[in-house]
Amino acid sequence: QKEVEQDPGPLSVPEGAIVSLNCTYSNSAFQYFMWYRQYSRKGPELLMYTYSSGNKEDGRFTAQVDKSSKYISLFIRDSQPSDSATYLCAMLKTSYDKVIFGPGTSLSVIP
Amino acid sequence: KAGVTQTPRYLIKTRGQQVTLSCSPISGHRSVSWYQQTPGQGLQFLFEYFSETQRNKGNFPGRFSGRQFSNSRSEMNVSTLELGDSALYLCASSSLSGRDYNEQFFGPGTRLTVL
Numbered sequence: 001q002k003e004v005e006q007d008p009g010p011l012s013v014p015e016g017a018i019v020s021l022n023c024t025y026s027n028s029a030f031q032y033f034m035w036y037r038q039y040s041r042k043g044p045e046l047l048m049y050t051y052s053s054g055n056k057e058d059g060r061f062t063a064q065v066d067k068s069s070k071y072i073s074l075f076i077r078d079s080q081p082s083d084s085a086t087y088l089c090a091m092l093k094t095s096y097d098k099v100i101f102g103p104g105t106s107l108s109v110i111p
Numbered sequence: 112k113a114g115v116t117q118t119p120r121y122l123i124k125t126r127g128q129q130v131t132l133s134c135s136p137i138s139g140h141r142s143v144s145w146y147q148q149t150p151g152q153g154l155q156f157l158f159e160y161f162s163e164t165q166r167n168k169g170n171f172p173g174r175f176s177g178r179q180f181s182n183s184r185s186e187m188n189v190s191t192l193e194l195g196d197s198a199l200y201l202c203a204s205s206s207l208s209g210r211d212y213n214e215q216f217f218g219p220g221t222r223l224t225v226l
Contacts, residue, residue: 006153032213043115043201043217044154088154095213098144098167103153 003027006089006102015111019076023089023102026070030091030100033065035074038086038104047087048074079109113138115204115218123224129190132221136183136204142166143185144215145177148199157200160185161207189223197225 006023013019021035032051036044048063050056050072056063062075072091076083089102116135124130136143144167145157156169160179179185183204189196199222203215 034214036215041219043203043219044215045217046214049214090215092213096166096207097213098156098159098169099213099215100156101146101154 003100004089004091004102006105008103008105010106010108012108012110013079015079015081015109017079019079019107021074021087021105021107023072024070025091028070029093032092032095033063033072034090035063036088036090038088044088081109081111084108115202115216117202117218117221119221120219121222123226124192125226126192126194128192129188130192130223132187132200134185134202134218137216140204140206141183142205142207143179143183144203144205145187146201146203148201154201157187192225194225197223
């Protein structure tokens, strides 16, 4: 079993839809949770991060962490074609630990 | 501030050859990590260097090696290339400035094709 699992998609939604992206993990020691976005032919870039359990909101994006269920989510409201990308969850145990990435979910937002 | 740069951007090699990839981190960043990205396996951690020392290592064979220079630039070497080494190799730098989440700033990657 991989440490971090993520539905690879592809996920295709109409413009304006609410998108839900999810990851599950097996190691309860993870404390820092991040979402990266990767456009085609580019390296990933950090979108959001959360420490421990809870919610965090940034504009149209909301990140949720449920440590009891070992489950994290990223919600995108009012999705735009420019949100079309691959979304990777990432996590680590301590700030100096290696970052473990999920395999990524490919998202297409259709105008 | 200039971003992470990687050279070359594209590379074609044949089985059995070796290859060296280069990464220049963001100015002031002392941590450099390398990742292999493939459609089947996703983004897999190779190793991380900090102040010229390997700090973390992933589960890759010894054919994969790296080093970091005093100016924080890093190189990754793959010897005796195999077809399965075809992938996008991404370099990421981090300042490790005390932030909790060790934000990785990625370069555009080197696309390696092994024939």
